[in-house]
Amino acid sequence: MPTWSEIQPFIPIGLALGGVYALSGVGTVVLYRATGVLNLASGAVGAMGAYLAWALINEAHLPSGVAYAFCVLFGTVVTLAYGLIFGPVLAARDALVKAVATLGLALVLLGLMAWIFTDQAYSLPLPTDGAGFTVGQANIDWTQVIALALGIAVTISTTIFLRVTKVGTAMRALANDREITATLGVPVRRVEAVAWAASGLLSGVCGLLLADLVALDATTLTWLVISTVAAALIARLRSIPGTFAAAMVIGLVQSCITPVQSLTQYEDMTPFVLAVLALLLVSRTRVQGLAGGGGV
Amino acid sequence: MRKRLGLRAVLPVGVVALAVGLTLVANVFGNTPKHSTRVSAAAAPKCGLGNGKTASGTPITLGAIVTNQPGTSFTDITNMAQAYFTCVNDNGGINGHPINYDVIQEQSNPTQVAADAKQLIASDHVLGIVGNTSIIDCAVNMPYYKQQGFFLIDSGIAEQCYSSPNSATVNMGPRYSSDGAASYLINVKHVKKVVFDQSNVPGTGYNVGGVNLIAKASHVPVQDLTENVPIANGDSVAEAEVQDAGVGGGVVLNFTPPEALIILQAAQQLGLESKVQWACSTPCNTNFLVAGLGSAWNNHLFVNAELNLPTAPGPDSALYQSVLKQYGSAVSGGLGSFSQMGFTEAQIAVKALLGIKGAYTVQSVNSAFENVKGFKTDLLCKPWYYGKHVPYHLPNNTDRTVTPDNGVMVQAQGCTNISNVDPEVAGVRKIEKKEHL
Numbered sequence: 090m091p092t093w094s095e096i097q098p099f100i101p102i103g104l105a106l107g108g109v110y111a112l113s114g115v116g117t118v119v120l121y122r123a124t125g126v127l128n129l130a131s132g133a134v135g136a137m138g139a140y141l142a143w144a145l146i147n148e149a150h151l152p153s154g155v156a157y158a159f160c161v162l163f164g165t166v167v168t169l170a171y172g173l174i175f176g177p178v179l180a181a182r183d184a185l186v187k188a189v190a191t192l193g194l195a196l197v198l199l200g201l202m203a204w205i206f207t208d209q210a211y212s213l214p215l216p217t218d219g220a221g222f223t224v225g226q227a228n229i230d231w232t233q234v235i236a237l238a239l240g241i242a243v244t245i246s247t248t249i250f251l252r253v254t255k256v257g258t259a260m261r262a263l264a265n266d267r268e269i270t271a272t273l274g275v276p277v278r279r280v281e282a283v284a285w286a287a288s289g290l291l292s293g294v295c296g297l298l299l300a301d302l303v304a305l306d307a308t309t310l311t312w313l314v315i316s317t318v319a320a321a322l323i324a325r326l327r328s329i330p331g332t333f334a335a336a337m338v339i340g341l342v343q344s345c346i347t348p349v350q351s352l353t354q355y356e357d358m359t360p361f362v363l364a365v366l367a368l369l370l371v372s373r374t375r376v377q378g379l380a381g382g383g384g385v
Numbered sequence: 386m387r388k389r390l391g392l393r394a395v396l397p398v399g400v401v402a403l404a405v406g407l408t409l410v411a412n413v414f415g416n417t418p419k420h421s422t423r424v425s426a427a428a429a430p431k432c433g434l435g436n437g438k439t440a441s442g443t444p445i446t447l448g449a450i451v452t453n454q455p456g457t458s459f460t461d462i463t464n465m466a467q468a469y470f471t472c473v474n475d476n477g478g479i480n481g482h483p484i485n486y487d488v489i490q491e492q493s494n495p496t497q498v499a500a501d502a503k504q505l506i507a508s509d510h511v512l513g514i515v516g517n518t519s520i521i522d523c524a525v526n527m528p529y530y531k532q533q534g535f536f537l538i539d540s541g542i543a544e545q546c547y548s549s550p551n552s553a554t555v556n557m558g559p560r561y562s563s564d565g566a567a568s569y570l571i572n573v574k575h576v577k578k579v580v581f582d583q584s585n586v587p588g589t590g591y592n593v594g595g596v597n598l599i600a601k602a603s604h605v606p607v608q609d610l611t612e613n614v615p616i617a618n619g620d621s622v623a624e625a626e627v628q629d630a631g632v633g634g635g636v637v638l639n640f641t642p643p644e645a646l647i648i649l650q651a652a653q654q655l656g657l658e659s660k661v662q663w664a665c666s667t668p669c670n671t672n673f674l675v676a677g678l679g680s681a682w683n684n685h686l687f688v689n690a691e692l693n694l695p696t697a698p699g700p701d702s703a704l705y706q707s708v709l710k711q712y713g714s715a716v717s718g719g720l721g722s723f724s725q726m727g728f729t730e731a732q733i734a735v736k737a738l739l740g741i742k743g744a745y746t747v748q749s750v751n752s753a754f755e756n757v758k759g760f761k762t763d764l765l766c767k768p769w770y771y772g773k774h775v776p777y778h779l780p781n782n783t784d785r786t787v788t789p790d791n792g793v794m795v796q797a798q799g800c801t802n803i804s805n806v807d808p809e810v811a812g813v814r815k816i817e818k819k820e821h822l
Contacts, residue, residue, distance in 0.1 A: 095628055098655075102620040141407070159403075166403045207717035210643035212677050218654045228655050301654075302620065304647040308455045309615045347621035348628060354585065356621070357613055 091348040097226040099344045105233035106316075107340025108240030109298045114320040114332040115247050116291035121326045122264035123284035124176060127188040128168075132314035133198040134289060135296020136307050138163040140206050142297065143213050143305060153216065161293035168289025169282060176281055195311055202307035213300040236298050243291065244333040251329070256283055264327075316343075319360035323367040339363055430707040432472035433479070433735050440478020444485035445745050447734065448511035449539075450501050450526075452519045453490040456614025457586060457641055459518035461718045462540050463488045465727030466516035468712035469735070479738045482745065487511055493587065495525050502526040506533050512750040515734040516727055518542065520586050523552060534747060536755045536771065538734050540726045544591040547809060553754075553771045553778035555729045556691045556722075559583070559639050561782065561803050561810065562666035564595040565689035566637045568804050569786045569797075571603045574662045574687070576635035578606050580626050582648075583639035585611040592639055595807040602806045614644050619651030627657045635662035642671045642718055649678055649686065658685045667691040667784075671721030675789045682789045687797055690787045692729065692764045694794050695720035699763030701732070729764050733757055758822065766800035770822045779813040780822070 113131055120128050138160035145156035171194055179187050221230035251257035259280045262270040271277050299310055316339055324331030343359040346352040429437070447470075451463045467486050474483040487509050489501045498521055505511045506529075514530070514537045517523075523545035530537060531551045541547055541554035547561075556562070563581065570576045581596050583589055593609045600607040608629050612622055626636045626648070638645050645665055652658055663686045669675075670690040678686070693702055705728045709716060716724050737753040738745070760769040766783040786798035805811040816822070 091628075098624045098628070099621055102618070102624065105620075106618065162403055209673055209717040209719075210646040210677060212646065212650055214650070214654075221656075228657075230654060232654075303617060304615070304619055304650075306615055306643065306647070309617055313617065344618065344621050347618070347625045353625070354611065354613065357617060 094226045095348050096345055097224075098228065099347055100341065101224075101227050101229040101233050103341035103344030104337065105236040105302055105340070106344060107337035108237035109295050109302065110313075110316050110320050110336035110340055111240035111333040112236075112243050112291050112298075113295045113314070113317040114324075114336045115243050115329055116288035116295075117317055117321045118324065118326055118329060118332050119247060119251075119260065120284045120288040121321070123260040124172070124263075124281045125184055125187060125267075126172075126176070126179075126191060127184065127318065127321075127326070128191045128288060129188055129314055129318065130171070130191040130195040130198065131168075131288065131292040131295070131317065133195040133202075133307075133311040134164050134167055134292040135160075135294075135299065136305075136310035137167075137198045137202055137296075138293045139213055139296040139300035139305055139310065140202055140211065140307070143211050143300075146213075157297055160297050161290055164291075164293025164296060165286050165289040168292060169286045172285030173282060176285065177278070195314070199307055199311050206307065211305040213297070213305045215297070215301045218301065232298070232301055236302060239294065239298075240333065240336070244329055248329045256280055260284060316340075316360040319364040322364045325371065335363070335367070429475065430472055430704055430711060432469060432476050432704070432708065433739065434473075434477035436477040437475070438477045440474045440481055440483035442478065442481040442483065445479055445482045445738065445750075446485040446487055446509060446511045447513050447515045448487040448489070448505035448509060449514060449516040450489050450491055450498065450505070450519045450522045451517070452493060452521075452542075454492040456616070456644055457493075457520065457584060459540070459641075459723060460490065461716050461721070461723035462518045462727040462730075463516045464715040464717075465709065465713055465724035466731040467727075468708050468716065469728050469731035471712045472708050473731075473735050479735065479741075479745070484735075484738075486516075488516075491519055491522070493520050495521060498522050498525045499529075502529055506535070512745055512747050513734065513738075513754060514539070516540070516730045518726070520588065523549070524587070527551060534751055536751045538730050538754055538757075538771075540723075540730065543588050547779055548777045550774070550776060550778070553757075553780060555733070555765070555769060555781060556667065556726050557779065557781045557784065557803065559588070559592045559666055560595050561779065561807065562689045562691050562784075563592055563637055563639050564599055564803050564807050564810070565691075565784055565786070565801070566639075566664040566666050566687065567596040567599055567607075567635075568801075569687050569689065570635035570637065570662050570664050571600060571605050573786075573798065574635060576605065576630075576633060576662050578608070578630055578634040580608045580610060580630040580634065580636045580661075581639070582610040582612060582622070582626055582636065584614045584641070584644065586614070595804075595810075596637065598808075599804050599806050602804075612640075612644075614640070616644050616647045619647040620655060623648050623652035623655060623657055627652070627660050630661040633661075635664060637664045637666070638669070639666045640668065642668050642674045642721065642723075645669050646674050646677050649674075649682065653678070653681050658682055662687070664688065667722045670695065670787055670794060671723070672696070672719050672793070673721070675794050676792050678789055678792070680791045683791060684788060686789055688787050688794070690722065690785045690794075691781060692722055692725040693785070694787055694796060695722075695725065696793065697763065701729075701762040701764050705729075705764065725764055729762060729769075732762065733760050733769060736760065772816065772820060772822050775816050775820060777809070777813070779809060782810055782813055 142156040142160040217231035320336035323335035470484040517539035523543040541558040665688045669688040757771045787794040788797040
């Protein structure tokens with residue numbers, strides 16, 4: 090077993106990953122609550138945005154800031170466009186159908202990335218990589234700090250947004266009962282559009298951060314959505330703080346088991362294992378609750 | 386009264402901005418030649434007969450099986466072989482016969498790979514197999530190739546590529562290249578421990594086997610790691626490697642270029658490049674990888690180069706660079722060890738084919754391959770041979786070590802024998818002596 094000093098360097102790595110999973114997870118939960126769509130394309134959208142940012146910097150020689158902004162814009166517009174086009178068409182369909190439809194978008198983007206950018210290695214370092222500080226045995230760079238800080242900031246601001254703003258209240262109402270909410274005069278389409286746009290914006294930001302923290306690789310970034318979805322599932326696709334907590338646990342566990350020789354091969358399984366454990370725990374609690382309450 | 390900026394107003398602005406950006410990207414990609422675009426005939430490279438005439442006779446079909454899966458792609462090898470064959474076809478072909486190159490991609494599925502070999506030989510009627518580079522093909526199909534009388538000129542990965550009379554490789558493969566990388570760290574950098582990290586694909590035990598023997602002979606401990614690819618957390622991988630190596634230790638990476646780059650860039654972000662000595666097996670000897678690393682890795686990374694520097698001088702290297710530039714648009718990694726392998730395999734095959742008198746059949750083509758001896762190229766340290774009636778082949782057993790220098794590879798150590806401590810290397814040197822190869 091590794092010692093505490095050996096584990097320390099993996100903590101900031103895990104916290105940074107957890108922060109990005111939280112960012113994406115919050116977007117997933119907000120979108121699901123507002124539209125009923127579990128978006129499986131957020132990783133691919135972010136990856137495509139990051140590749141385009143790479144192209145704008147390295148091929149078109151635009152300033153990095155413009156390219157980063159374009160990545161976020163790409164995520165926002167593509168996700169919003171998908172929501173505006175396919176949202177109404179699929180509104181009445183089963184949640185599974187809606188989720189699989191987003192998988193279609195992910196596969197189209199994945200194919201496009203493979204076609205345009207081939208399998209050569211690309212990298213999109215952020216200017217915050219070069220500098221940092223040391224805590225104990227851990228080297229921490231500013232990109233990791235930003236990833237964690239953004240995760241916390243978005244979690245807090247989204248929680249407040251859902252509680253105090255009209256659009257946030259409308260989103261919560263939509264999550265409870267779409268029919269009644271629509272009957273009450275809430276502009277459902279507009280609220281949904283805000284959710285799609287916000288989710289897309291977060292996809293773009295996550296794409297930039299993950300391209301730096303993990304790798305600018307189409308397959309890797311597209312399927313990192315699994316960790317995001319796992320965090321959202323652990324929070325039962327409802328709780329924003331719960332999604333944040335789950336994302337942090339996934340990121341930390343995934344990173345901190347790396348130095349454990351016997352477990353390191355299984356680190357990719359972390360999101361699945363934690364999601365399954367959480368779902369089993371939730372269902373067990375529910376069954377016990379029903380039994381305690383006199384249910385059959 | 387303040388007017389609210391609604392979705393209908395904002396969306397078109399976003400779409401227009403997106404369209405401008407995408408147009409810019411499309412324009413850039415549309416106007417940027419990767420390696421290709423055929424240039425004027427005067428500047429065209431001379432391959433094969435070099436007469437500038439397009440071959441129009443009956444095609445000679447050669448085949449190959451290549452791994453292409455997430456995290457492990459060797460298509461640069463077959464794509465480069467294809468580039469050379471196209472150049473040969475534009476220069477008179479094989480005495481007027483163009484080469485038709487039939488490449489099948491596989492994803493490490495034994496059933497699929499077995500079927501692929503049967504398709505090449507029984508259905509597509511290839512006359513020879515050149516440029517094969519597959520994780521499991523040798524393990525699955527070598528008995529079939531032997532039964533069918535095929536002598537492969539290939540890039541070896543699995544142990545069976547190096548233990549059969551029917552396969553001769555231009556590379557030394559992950560095991561012997563890792564031997565070279567580990568030897569450099571132990572003998573030149575005097576590391577106290579070696580951490581060997583590689584992709585979690587079939588053959589990991591074989592790959593690390595030579596490193597274990599070499600380190601043991603020098604009383605240096607070895608720790609063996611494997612990573613699932615594509616690597617999803619380069620930071621953790623790099624941190625774990627450095628931690629395991631400890632102070633005065635070294636890390637040997639055995640990955641394809643994109644995966645190695647993920648680890649090395651993560652190490653750089655975490656400031657780990659100077660904490661230990663780093664080494665790579667041959668795939669890191671690739672231009673885009675070293676360009677992606679930059680000056681931070683000067684004298685911190687040492688790559689066992691099975692072939693020469695990608696930008697080396699010399700007539701064969703110059704031809705390789707020229708063919709890549711004009712015919713290699715599909716070679717995504719550009720100049721590097723993989724494309725060097727494809728080029729050299731194709732060059733050897735073409736020279737053998739040009740020497741055939743009479744009909745081109747499976748027998749005549751494979752006999753010509755088996756008879757190759759003393760093939761000189763500046764891409765290899767020693768002349769290459771196939772070797773008739775020998776139990777196995779390892780013609781490339783002497784190579785260089787290269788290191789990054791401000792974004793390009795330079796030589797750190799000249800041609801050096803791979804250690805005889807690995808018994809197969811010692812064995813092949815005896816064969817070379819006995820057979821005068």
